[in-house]
Amino acid sequence: MTVTIKHRVIIAGCGGMANTWVDYAKGRADTEIVGLVDIKEQFAMAMAERKDLTCPTFTDLKQAIIDTGANIVFDVTIPSSHYTVSRSALELGCHVFAEKPLAESMGDCVDIVRISELAGKTHAVMQNRRFDPRIRAYRNLINEGTIGKLGFMGADFFIGAHFGGFRDAMESPLLLDMAIHTFDQARFIGGADPVSVYCHEFNPPGSWYAGHAMAICIYEMSDGSVFNYRGSWCAEGVPTSWEASWRVTGEHGTAIWDGLGEPYAEVVAAGDQSGNFIRNYERVKGKLVDMKHTFHQGCLDEMFASLEDGRKPETDCSDNIYSMAMVLAALESAKTGRKVLVADFMDIP
Template sequence: MTIKHRVVVAGCGGMANTWVDYAKDRDDTEIVGLVDIKEEFAQAMADRKGLDCPTFTDIKQAIAETGATLVFDVTIPASHYTISTAAIELGCHVFGEKPLAETMSDCNAIVQLSQETGRTHAVMQNRRFDPRIRAFHKLIADGTIGKPGFVGADFFLGAHFGGFRDAMESPLLLDMAIHTFDQARYIAGANPVSVYCLEFNPPGSWYAGNAMAICIYEMSDGSVFNYRGSWCAEGAPTSWEAAWRVTGEHGTAIWDGHGNPYAEIVAAGDQTGKFIRDYERVETQLPEMANTFHKGCLDDMFASLEEGRKPETDCSDNIYSMAMVLAALESAKTGQKVLIADFMKEAAAK
């Protein structure tokens, strides 16, 4: 098969392994360069994966010397803006790890540059490509429970990482909540309007920064999304996918993050006079997917180039998930509700 995608991989740490393996498995894709600020890391990746390609410490040089058309940005979050803008300006599409960027102004700039150049920038949101969340989304979108009014997500884990997360100011919101917030947008099919967030560090926490948060979002469809999360909750852990409850006009949809989602809706027939009505359970059927999680997301990214469309996790969409994180941090800092459209506009004006 003809090589359509000439890929430079930026960032050769452990997270890059999945990206490199995926690219190697595609007949239409060739890895033409590896970039890392420590070139020995890039060379180690080449040796480990059996790649016969040059290594670099500079993304611009790598693109210029290899004729790359696509950059995988698997660098640390602080480098995402620099890598992405450099790659797009040199004519490459960019597929990158989350987050889009570290600040709202940098996120806005990447989206604007992508739109001006016509180059795709897509963000890895692997949890969207879980057959169970696809089924949960369809359960809601099909109107099974009627118009949703409330979306709730509980995320409680006692995660003993050690290392940099233990020293972060806001480890939960900055490093993990983007996944749950993006899931909420996908499940509800709605974008955030406002947020009030209380962030704190409860007794027993081994984190230096706030490892627990409660967020209340007003959403564009009129529903309310409530996030309750902790990374220092010992005992009775939820799934990493969170535990979800969506209430609507006619019933409730449930996904515990482990099994298959389902709904309970008001049973047919006359129930006049009943204090608590009878309900009937609606099961879901999981969709068939060739690939899931990281590989499923990458499938969609590559398919978008082939089909001339935006990927599901295009930067112009993903920016709203990032806005949920950054606006929540702003709300926690000020103690005030934050209007997200105003927050995004103010960042764009800077």
């Protein structure tokens, strides 16, 4: 049976992360990779040879779109290029599926959302940690009212990551390069957006980073709950999962996920416990969600499905901008030493 090619894809950026995106596109019968773009064309040519692609290579994205008739651009470029790539692709009529972050400044993030809406095209951001059967089980456990109305959400992220390279020289490596994942997870789990943040970032003893590799953030959320993030990229010993370690407390109990195993909750047991100093609890297990693909592939599945369904994807730029606001407002708070109101911070002309 012949399958109609619906999606003509250009890969912008041919570094290591692009491999996953290329493999995914090659695996879709309705998708064709029609061009590879990199500022260093030899990188694009090397990718074409490595992945057995016969498409042309380019150093200019606009020319690539015009020459190939592409309708989707995969933006796997460095963060500082995301705004330029997104704007060019959207204005030339392409949907954009992009690696995080949405952009490096709030003004650029707001502009991408505006351009996407004016163009009537999708701009979706890779938030692969949403697409995990365990986090979806955790979210469902909470959203079903198992622990009642939420009051507090806490996430601990402690990893001793010896990357070398550009991260070691960044001013705020944890908040700028990694925290977006945990912040987006918090919005996903709790279903609320940030209202304000106070953040203190610092570089603890023993750190091999030039910039601040540790941060403590306190967010007030739109449902009235508080989200507390404690993170470090230079914590040696007893590491957490890369998915973070979570505790969410509600009016009837607490939900736990260590980022490794399966989530569960402990809730106040039924019956009269009026005389008990510490109540008796019963455990409720989360139910894993059946998913065809997970993580990067799962997120890409959702992006393509949204086009088929004529709807915004789960990680559309108009939603993801609130996760980016958590990052950028936290950096502003750390810089100024004061609590930042997110609505004010996002009010960019």
